Amino acid sequence: MKNKDKLLMITIARQCARYSLIGGTLIFMLFALTRQQWALVTGLIFVLTCIAINGIIMLILLMHLIGAKQHKNNLLRALLLILINIPIAVLFGWLTVQIAQLFDLNL
Numbered sequence: 001m002k003n004k005d006k007l008l009m010i011t012i013a014r015q016c017a018r019y020s021l022i023g024g025t026l027i028f029m030l031f032a033l034t035r036q037q038w039a040l041v042t043g044l045i046f047v048l049t050c051i052a053i054n055g056i057i058m059l060i061l062l063m064h065l066i067g068a069k070q071h072k073n074n075l076l077r078a079l080l081l082i083l084i085n086i087p088i089a090v091l092f093g094w095l096t097v098q099i100a101q102l103f104d105l106n107l
Contacts, residue, residue: 003070005064006068006070006071006074006075007071009057009060009061009064009078010074010078012057013057013058013061013081014078014081016054016057016082017054017078017081017082017085018081020050020054020082020085021085023050024043024046024050024088024089024092025092027042027043027046028043028095028096030042031099032099035100035103040096040100040107043092043096047093054082054085057082058082058083061075061078061082062079065079
């Protein structure tokens with residue numbers, strides 16, 4: 001793979017991780033403030049979409065990482081950024097359940 005392709009994929013992965021985190025945080029805050037069912041559904045659709053997109057990007061990064069001599073550290077950092085979103089999403093899911101139980105919302 002060309003270095004240019006690897007650098008482009010690293011940039012895309014970082015942006016995707018950033019937008020996933022920002023979007024998920026905004027949707028969670030929207031649900032926490034409004035406690036509306038539509039915000040919960042929007043969040044679920046967003047999470048499922050992010051799982052698919054980030055999963056594909058992770059596979060591409062792993063393929064770039066195999067046999068990579070240059071940009072190995074940058075590829076690993078991009079993978080780490082995507083992986084960091086997983087525990088944050090789990091935390092937001094747990095907090096969503098706690099909020100729903102506190103206000104007797106039906107999930």
